[in-house]
Amino acid sequence: MAGTIPHKPRILVPEKVSQDGLALLSGEYEVDSRPQGVSPEELLTLISDVDALIVRSETKVTAEVLRAGSRLRVVARAGVGVDNIDVEAATAGGIIVVNSPAGNILAAAEHTVALLLATARNVGRADRITKAGRWERGKLVGVEVGRKTLGIVGLGKVGMKVARMCIGLGMKVIAFDPYANPDLVRQTGVERLVPRLVDMLPEVDFLTIHTPLLASTLDLIGAAEFSLMKPTARVLNVARGGVYNEAALLDALNNGVIAGAGLDVFTKEPPEQNTPAWELVHHEKVISTPHLGASTVEAQENVAVDVCTQVAAVLRGELPTSAVNAPLILPEEYRALKPYAKLIERMGGLYTQHFASPTTPAGIGGRHFELVYHGDLAGVSSSRPLLAALVRGLVSPFSDTGGRHVNIVNATAVAREKGIVIRETHAHSGSATGGEVYASSVTLRALAVPEGTESQQDRDKKDGGDAGSQVIEGYVSGNTAYISRLDRFEASFSPEGTLLILHNHDEPGKIGGVGSVLGRHGVNIRFMQVASLAKRPKSLENGRSEVVVLGARDDTQAMRASSLEEGVKKNGNEALMILGIDGDVGKEVIEDLRTAEGILNVSLVRL
Missing domain, CATH: 3.40.50.720 (NAD(P)-binding Rossmann-like Domain)
Structure with missing residues (x-):
């Protein structure tokens, strides 16, 4: 045949x-x-x-x-x-x-600069008036952009490109990005990173935002933020509709709180009639374009x-350069590692949202981490999917793809961009905590000192087991991931869904008080666990260490000091309250919990 x-x-x-x-x-x-x-x-x-x-x-x-x-x-x-x-x-x-x-980074950056110049010189209004046969130069006096201050929120690829272009125009550029690599920012020529968004707003003449649209960036700029800006300030948006509150922006323009806006994106496209977006499109102080950021040949x-x-x-059977849903390894290898990759990704997301939230100026930019494999997991032949899972988890809370763009192909580049350094250690011991022994477990440790300046054993002796106490430990039982330690607290919970983590004085009545606050706001509690202080942290023993340099930095920022230490000293014992919840948790809920008696800190984690 x-x-x-x-x-x-x-x-x-x-x-x-x-x-x-x-x-x-x-x-x-x-x-x-x-x-x-x-x-x-x-x-x-x-x-x-x-x-x-x-x-x-x-x-x-x-x-x-x-x-x-x-x-x-x-x-x-x-x-x-x-x-x-x-x-x-x-x-x-x-x-x-x-x-x-x-592929469209340059196009989006150039369109941002086009809107900046158009708003500064009233180009849109001038074009309409001239075509209508009126020659009204006196009504169209603009401003120069040279020597003016541009504020950038979000220094990703587009934000960095905008910064370079505007520096070339003679502008002074300042920025807010909790996750930016400080070294890379300085090399770009950005004058400084500000620790909080509100610190920048009174200073800027132009404001541009280049962030994904997430729960944390929805309505990022509202009435309160506009009120802090100069009446001559102008705002730009070539990122995502919704990062500016459109109703608040319309009010700010109508009432002379700010001078103008250049908008390429809206919450609904095309905008519907009788909505704030529709009125913004037709507003005389607004230059509006129909989502042209990437529309170049x-x-x-x-x-x-x-x-x-x-x-x-x-x-052809080769690896792509931008796989959204990798890792790409042999199916049988991935089946064995998949539960641990899920665990490590959740540990990374938990770290970013609990220890390095967007309110923390340093974020994860420039951080050094140690990823420790215990037991059978220490003998894996290729840990690249686990490293990729950690990077994916660390960046997922501030990524519009939820970190899915990170895979074994591009994890190195993503980490380097953020200044993240990850060291792998294969410990060959079972439990990381010294308690119940599991066949495999994982420790994620944020290092308090630059690599090479101290051994892990030195850090353990000096700090009682874990430098800086920013530690997450976990294991897998069946196909379910569990967290067994969070910071200095022993725990046992599955990292999934929406979690509230409260650091509190260990006193009677705290659980009831928290339940009352959530009840008033209609937030349902799925589960609750109180985690107590770990009795004895365990150092690594007989481990072999492999340094995987995924970042470009040679040093690391010092771990942030605990702002809660003074309160703990006054009241003695402390604990973590970990709640799995259903329902909408907004800023008001978090603020009510933070101000409750005996509550030292609150973090909202979505996994």
């Missing part, structure tokens, strides 16, 4: 994608390009014999579509966001999801070439 001819892998492109990218695929693969678009019903029919799917923002890649794609190996988003792709369903089906996180070409290159790599 004659051998069968293998089919050419088939690639479906149900939207308009730059031909520069598709040209990379046309020779080796069968490309079905449909720039006019396809209906959801047509997509379900077409996907059954497709090996790769390349989309932009219009096509909804649902779990149903992914299930119908029995041959599907990779879904590529020609852009940054993957909100239109069910990433969890793709992961469950073994389908790789890739995107192009860097070059940006569309860049993202298309990027994702098409990655699709070709995946179809």
